[in-house]
Amino acid sequence: MANTLNIVQAINQALMEEMENDETVVVYGEDVGLEGGVFRATVDLQKKFGKERVFDSPLAESAIAGTAVGMAINGLKPVVEMQFSGFVYPAFNQIISHIARMRNRSRGRYNLPMVIRTPYGGGIRALEHHSESLEAVFAHIPGLKVVIPSTPYDAKGLLIAAIRDPDPVLFWEPKRIYRAFKQEVPEGAYEIPIGKAKILQEGDDITIVTWGAMVRDVQKAVDLIKDEGIRPEIIDLRTISPMDRDSFVESVKKTGRILVVHEAPKSFGTGAEIISIVNEKAFLYLEAPPTRLTGFDTTFPLPRGEKHYIPSPERIAKTIVDVVRY
Amino acid sequence: MANTLNIVQAINQALMEEMENDETVVVYGEDVGLEGGVFRATVDLQKKFGKERVFDSPLAESAIAGTAVGMAINGLKPVVEMQFSGFVYPAFNQIISHIARMRNRSRGRYNLPMVIRTPYGGGIRALEHHSESLEAVFAHIPGLKVVIPSTPYDAKGLLIAAIRDPDPVLFWEPKRIYRAFKQEVPEGAYEIPIGKAKILQEGDDITIVTWGAMVRDVQKAVDLIKDEGIRPEIIDLRTISPMDRDSFVESVKKTGRILVVHEAPKSFGTGAEIISIVNEKAFLYLEAPPTRLTGFDTTFPLPRGEKHYIPSPERIAKTIVDVVRY
Amino acid sequence: MRLEDYNPLEDRSFSILDPDGEIINEKDMPDFTDEELLYLYKTMLYTRIIDEKALSYQRQGRMLTYAPNTGQEAAQVGSAYAMKEEDWLVPAFRELGAWLVKGVPLKNIYLYWYGNEWGSYMPEGVRVLPISIPIASQLQHAAGIGMANNIKGEKSVAVGYVGDGGTSEGDFHEALNFAAVFKAPVVFFIQNNQYAISTPRSIQTMSKNLALKAVAYNMPGILVDGNDLFAVYVATKEAIERARNGEGPSLIEAYTYRLGAHTTSDDPTKYREDEEVEKWKNKDPILRFKKYLKKKGILTDEWEEKTIEELEKEVMETFESIENKSDTEIDDIFKYHYETMPPHLEEQLNEYKAFLEGGK
Amino acid sequence: MRLEDYNPLEDRSFSILDPDGEIINEKDMPDFTDEELLYLYKTMLYTRIIDEKALSYQRQGRMLTYAPNTGQEAAQVGSAYAMKEEDWLVPAFRELGAWLVKGVPLKNIYLYWYGNEWGSYMPEGVRVLPISIPIASQLQHAAGIGMANNIKGEKSVAVGYVGDGGTSEGDFHEALNFAAVFKAPVVFFIQNNQYAISTPRSIQTMSKNLALKAVAYNMPGILVDGNDLFAVYVATKEAIERARNGEGPSLIEAYTYRLGAHTTSDDPTKYREDEEVEKWKNKDPILRFKKYLKKKGILTDEWEEKTIEELEKEVMETFESIENKSDTEIDDIFKYHYETMPPHLEEQLNEYKAFLEGGK
Numbered sequence A, B: 001m002a003n004t005l006n007i008v009q010a011i012n013q014a015l016m017e018e019m020e021n022d023e024t025v026v027v028y029g030e031d032v033g034l035e036g037g038v039f040r041a042t043v044d045l046q047k048k049f050g051k052e053r054v055f056d057s058p059l060a061e062s063a064i065a066g067t068a069v070g071m072a073i074n075g076l077k078p079v080v081e082m083q084f085s086g087f088v089y090p091a092f093n094q095i096i097s098h099i100a101r102m103r104n105r106s107r108g109r110y111n112l113p114m115v116i117r118t119p120y121g122g123g124i125r126a127l128e129h130h131s132e133s134l135e136a137v138f139a140h141i142p143g144l145k146v147v148i149p150s151t152p153y154d155a156k157g158l159l160i161a162a163i164r165d166p167d168p169v170l171f172w173e174p175k176r177i178y179r180a181f182k183q184e185v186p187e188g189a190y191e192i193p194i195g196k197a198k199i200l201q202e203g204d205d206i207t208i209v210t211w212g213a214m215v216r217d218v219q220k221a222v223d224l225i226k227d228e229g230i231r232p233e234i235i236d237l238r239t240i241s242p243m244d245r246d247s248f249v250e251s252v253k254k255t256g257r258i259l260v261v262h263e264a265p266k267s268f269g270t271g272a273e274i275i276s277i278v279n280e281k282a283f284l285y286l287e288a289p290p291t292r293l294t295g296f297d298t299t300f301p302l303p304r305g306e307k308h309y310i311p312s313p314e315r316i317a318k319t320i321v322d323v324v325r326y
Numbered sequence C, D: 001m002r003l004e005d006y007n008p009l010e011d012r013s014f015s016i017l018d019p020d021g022e023i024i025n026e027k028d029m030p031d032f033t034d035e036e037l038l039y040l041y042k043t044m045l046y047t048r049i050i051d052e053k054a055l056s057y058q059r060q061g062r063m064l065t066y067a068p069n070t071g072q073e074a075a076q077v078g079s080a081y082a083m084k085e086e087d088w089l090v091p092a093f094r095e096l097g098a099w100l101v102k103g104v105p106l107k108n109i110y111l112y113w114y115g116n117e118w119g120s121y122m123p124e125g126v127r128v129l130p131i132s133i134p135i136a137s138q139l140q141h142a143a144g145i146g147m148a149n150n151i152k153g154e155k156s157v158a159v160g161y162v163g164d165g166g167t168s169e170g171d172f173h174e175a176l177n178f179a180a181v182f183k184a185p186v187v188f189f190i191q192n193n194q195y196a197i198s199t200p201r202s203i204q205t206m207s208k209n210l211a212l213k214a215v216a217y218n219m220p221g222i223l224v225d226g227n228d229l230f231a232v233y234v235a236t237k238e239a240i241e242r243a244r245n246g247e248g249p250s251l252i253e254a255y256t257y258r259l260g261a262h263t264t265s266d267d268p269t270k271y272r273e274d275e276e277v278e279k280w281k282n283k284d285p286i287l288r289f290k291k292y293l294k295k296k297g298i299l300t301d302e303w304e305e306k307t308i309e310e311l312e313k314e315v316m317e318t319f320e321s322i323e324n325k326s327d328t329e330i331d332d333i334f335k336y337h338y339e340t341m342p343p344h345l346e347e348q349l350n351e352y353k354a355f356l357e358g359g360k
């Protein structure tokens, strides 16, 4: 059986099913219980599994992350929500100093099967701090996994994989496309492996790497220039760390060109890492400068300015053409 | 007049002189007052300027950073110390959500002339969290400046520039070489501009970019292979963000090769950013793959393993040769 | 009243004006002139009108996310009225009445919620910090402002606002602790409106009230009826003067209720009962103030009608003055990150402008 | 004693054994067998010997940074002795006596301070978390362990340790708050040794004692003489049993003193007077326990001499068993970041090994 679901619904279904399958899974965070989360990703979970396993927490991100460490050590699989990725920062110390390190620190004695879910990214005309895309910050920390789905199908499969992962996973959800489209999503558990990218479209003129909400914008961009005779290979990275390097390295060996598109700030972002890997592994194949099209190195603007920030399909299209015509 | 000082002493002198010159400068943090800091960088400041302007704070990094925001808005220039860079994380929310943003948020109405000083980096056989090099995390945040000196002379001049800067500066001090060597340091204030790298040695075979304690290791490495007939250009980046891009871009146009050496983890590090900039600005000049030699993508090991972590002069030397011989 | 004599562990609420507009505590009644009373009433009306208009603009799709204040006017207006011009207001994001009293132009406020950063550009002389979204983090700024006053020997006071939910954050603890340790002239003002989005106060903490958390820092704490402007004013005034006199910080819990939604994105019927809301409507801070003024013979229907009409006109004109005219300049996105724009930002700005000019 | 009846606001210290080895509170005296008393004494001796040896190895350049415990033995041993095997010990980094009672082998402890991660690999069945360096952050883990016990319906309790300095961190506040809100079976145990490195307790907080901070979370708080093993044991025992019975968390402040340096990198003469140290030497927890045992006739000089000799031998042998044999395997640096090593780590490991094999 399959249903047609959007991303929020797919996430909700993944949580439902994993809580059903595994009674050690617990869900908590700010407003996730009674009301089912500000984006309704956890809706009905409390009704179904009770207040013991699905509950509202006090307003304190460090404690949400920090208590999850204790729970994971003590046999549970906490899946906690941070209300927006811009509010993960109070939990930064717990994430970097403990969550990323407990397995290594204890030489494998204590591992942390836990997930931190949070909606990330801009484009929803929101207040300050509600549009952040700082996945690269966490990807730089040894010991973490950072996963970003771009479709309902992937969201469910990746979240299930994250919950079952014996190690901590940061699960960043592209809120701009939470409800943007629906897709057939099979009922019942399935996993999409963490650390594997997906080739969305094969081509041999240019490799385009992207993830999250930008996937659709890249697809729109490619559509805009479909008469230009360019055959791009589009890769949805799906996991930011550890990264599926082969996916784009092999692709670049074929295309000779690479464009990374992300909405996070440009400098020190994920694009830089991808480009460096390409330099290390496919230098001799490069026919044009590996290119980044990203958010600016500025704070994400309030709504009256936000349309400038996220690379538009038009800008992406122009950049694809520029790189191919280089 | 000039004195021969090591880095800690140069920092102390910079603080002394700026506190003398400008009565709005205040210094606080954990153990910085009476005892003068665990590394003695603030020694004698309290004696000289009193407990009002130099004081011990309670043990709370978020409050140290957060109160500095209020002080800076209210007319002071706080220079706060975080005891080790591994303990900056509780202050992450204040740094990223407020310190980096106050000027932009208020459209220039409130700017924050403040400095966060902290010893960073490994190699001192220390406990966990005492060896961190996560400058890239902060450099990815729009609105911050990240400065790292590598000599006593630079430490003083950069710190004075940081204190006088109308914007917040993160001043990361390479603790491994705090006392490693002395240098003539002139008395009296001088500034070294933030955002400007320094070419330590000119050459046209390879560009080596590094900073902090690795500068000396690179110099040692170059010395190890001085008979190989390789003429490297060595650049001390000095500011991680905003970066002096021209320094290495121009150099690569001459050398065709670049090696970035840092002790932070490899993936998503500063090396990636530098390599991407080189790709964007000097692609056609590249004769070999831009290369990174860095710390591993692992937690910094406890002392019995640390010798493996930081790239040794021998490894650097071998890598230089490899890149040049590519 | 003496703040030090009040024991928050006894869990009694300090109040002066009851829901029927009666003065139940003559002794502590502040000595306002009729003019002042009308100003305070007018400001509460202004606050409510701004709220109502914003909500209706939002429903019409002319306004973005907005955080309403209805029900909390006395807590906001009363506390800010206790501040002097030189005092600093350090808000969270739900302090409309306080902003107005402190001189923040409505234009700024609407501009902010309309999605433009210029809303946070405070006029010269208005010592108000921008809205701070990360919960409780702003309290540290209040503590720092107070610490700086001590260092500089200035007599101004910082008033930091936070919600009931905000008391659970680590920053709340650290800010109060720093302020106490450094005897900083700061007043921490909790608007306990019973909810943090959908999460009721009972889930935030087991402590009987929030004011008693002051005990942990050895500072005075007081629980006041937050819908009683007089009580709020008196307690805040005393806390501020205490701070100004070098006696250090205090904590005030204003017990109030958010009659509306958390923000325009929120549907409160999901998490609370109508009866609860009705109960609190009877405690409306504006209503009881009006009853008092009427009984005192200070307020006339004509004055009220005229005032409301004027205020509505002003609010509408202000909104119209920014509507559709407040798109962010591209340069503004880049210009304010550093005093001098670094080359990489300049490059990004120029590239983007070139793209726009290049058509498409 | 009833924890709930004790009021930390009164600032009285709970004690049983005075510095002269006299029982001053018969009513609360625990009912230990002679064997137990000797075990406790022996463990405190063990703790001190481990400390002394570590310091001497360190001075000889055979040991790295070490954080001494001398003076705090009663607080550590007494509290841990109140724990059952199924209870979780969540340490900061200065809990030597507690580790030993809970079954952490000395070898692990020395290995850790010797700079090898294997020190934190706890034997099966030893419910002790690794040393946590970031101050106060571990309390959240204790709260989470307790919350998990509630969810799983398990009857074990988590005891989280923190120093006086640690009470200033936001995490302290959040952890206590979570534990209280979720009625988690947790005991928060403050070793107030008067200093956080050079910073005296008086700079951490204005509150009269640290135990009273419990009031903010509506949990019991008690100030105990931390150099009195009996008092520490009784208070902790009651707090643990209370937690085990579903009555929620409590806070214990053990008032003690660090007789030595903060760590071997620290010089305490920079920030405190000799007289102060001397005063506290008279309150030595081991000395008073010894006086008590002597008076009771339980302890003989022969037993003590023999025991010390045995312990010293064991300590030296343990240290020698790890000395110079504990360099980290290169694989170990990489192997424990994830269950399965990702390709980029494998690559880095292989490249590095190839470099080492390639000579140079």
Ligand SMILES: Cc1ncc(C[n+]2csc(CCOP(=O)(O)OP(=O)(O)O)c2C)c(N)n1
Pocket: A030, A059, A061, A083, A087, A090, C094, C133, C134, C135, C162, C163, C164, C165, C166, C167, C191, C193, C195, C196, C197, C258, C262
């Ligand atoms: C650090 C942080 N976490 C989460 C949020 C999301 N959020 C916005 S308002 C709010 C509730 C705040 O409740 P309270 O402090 O009681 O203030 P109120 O909204 O009732 O005025 C939350 C959780 C945030 N803004 N900041």
Ligand SMILES: Cc1ncc(C[n+]2csc(CCOP(=O)(O)OP(=O)(O)O)c2C)c(N)n1
Pocket: B030, B059, B061, B083, B087, B090, D094, D133, D134, D135, D162, D163, D164, D165, D166, D167, D193, D195, D196, D197, D258, D262
């Ligand atoms: C978050 C954090 N900040 C700073 C430090 C550095 N540091 C190590 S121990 C210490 C003092 C701790 O004092 P206290 O909590 O009283 O424990 P004690 O050392 O007295 O046992 C400090 C500041 C740290 N380890 N973690």
Ligand SMILES: [Mg+2]
Pocket: C163, C164, C165, C191, C192, C193, C194, C195, C196, C197
């Ligand atoms: Mg509230």
Ligand SMILES: [Mg+2]
Pocket: D163, D164, D165, D191, D192, D193, D194, D195, D196, D197
């Ligand atoms: Mg201490």
